[in-house]
Amino acid sequence: MKTPLLLFLILFKLSLCPPLATQEPVKIAVVGLTHSHVHWILGRENKGDIEIVGIVEPNSDLAERFTSQHGLSMDLVYEDMPSLFAKVTPDGVTAFGSIYEHLEVVKACAPRGIHVMVEKPLAVSTAHAKEMESLARENNIHLLTNYETTWYSTNHEVYRKVHGENAIGPLRRVIINDGHEGPMEIGVNKEFLDWLTDPVQNGGGAVIDFGCYGANLMTWLMKGQRPVSVTAELKQIKPEIYSEVDDDATILLQYPETKGVIQASWNWPFSRKDLEVYGKSGYLIAKDGKRMVSRLEGDKMEQNHSFDSRPYPFDDPFSFFAGVIKGNIKMEPFDLSSLENNMIVVEILEAAIQSAGKGERVNLP
Structure with a gap:
């Protein structure tokens, strides 16, 4: 019978590649x-x-x-x-x-x-x-x-829909919102707050703390393409609390056919990490790690989707790190955790700070 043979082959393959947790x-x-x-x-x-x-x-x-x-x-x-x-x-x-x-x-x-x-x-x-x-x-x-957002099932579903299925056509606009009420307001420990609000130790305020999420996801969705230009506005809405760094940042990334909007803030009424992706023929909105809504060509209304956690070892950073070290996981260039992606993230954030300081668009070489 075919079924016992198939089961034997599966078990044999698993015996050759034991799970990370058994190593x-x-x-x-x-x-x-x-x-x-x-x-x-x-x-x-x-x-x-x-x-x-x-x-x-x-x-x-x-x-x-x-x-x-x-x-x-x-x-x-x-x-x-x-x-x-x-x-x-x-x-x-x-x-x-x-x-x-x-x-x-x-x-x-x-x-x-x-x-x-x-x-x-x-x-x-x-x-x-x-x-x-x-x-x-x-x-x-x-x-x-x-x-944190690397381990969101919804973000990976968005990527699969965009690049695996071409479900919404060419990307036109991506809006990424990240932040919370503010580190002081949510009660982070003093040791964290001391450097998080230091322009040298952190490199900036909300623009660094939460702008990085958007730059990381945008670079991944664009498969490593660098933006043509970066335009940003940084604000101090609560200078009495955050006197040395920004607490609100809006970053606009221009690509030849796509626009990225990163909204990073210590002034949201509630904590949020969400992603909106709009294409020529539909849109996908990852509301958090497990909930997504979509409207594709032919849909008469929005569709709601829910997802389980990602499978091991892609469900948390430390399982993933262990897998990379062991050689069981191979990162592709511009993966969310990769060095290639995050070099561009730093370039975007630095350009955003320069843009806000000059009050003008910064063109990337």
Whole structure:
């Protein structure tokens, strides 16, 4: 019978390619605890694919608070990276300090052959990004950037509809909205707030913190095409709270046949991360990670769609990072986490800041 033969072949193939969770866990060190997204890895369910072998954090009070909160031992904590590397050789490092510190992490890890994943965005400037890129290429390490929206099922469904099915025809306009009420307003911890509102350590305010999501998704949807020009307006709607950085950013990206609109703000009435994609013959709107609406040619009204979480190991950054390190996952150029994509993200953000400062459009070479 055909069915037993097919089942045998499937089981045989699976025996040759065991799931990541059944392999030896990838040794991961966490460098920095000041970015509150670090709770994502510290409080993560143990899937057997990674093992935290060290934590670098010079602020002992912060380290004690977070390790206690997640039931981790302070024996894992080191004051700096040299102290960590003297005792531990991780396969990969996840960086959860300020954006300015990302370069320092890559400088320490790349010559040791240690792969790095930074929390979004890649760098505070193109100068930092280029140095990080050179270090990664020269030392043959993976350098990934993590965004929450990378793991949204809806965003991948939008991409599949646009590029796999050509469901809405040529792209005409993409609108990406990201942000919340403001970091002070939502109560982020002081250590995070201190650098998030520092124009050097963060590179800017909302334009960096949330503008990066839109630049990342737009670059992915455009398959790595750089915009022809960037025009931006940055505002300080709450200067009494955010005196040194912008708290609202609108970025316009021009492509030969497509327009991208990025609306990044610490002034939304509610937290949001949504994506609107309009083509010649229809539109797709990812309302969050699992809900999408669409109207395609021939539809008399909007259609509602819901999706489950993405399958393992594409459901969270750390499973994905482990898969990349193991060689089980191969990133394509301009994938959401890829270095190629995120070099363009930094270029867009830097051009946006320049545009707002000059009050004019910035043409990209």
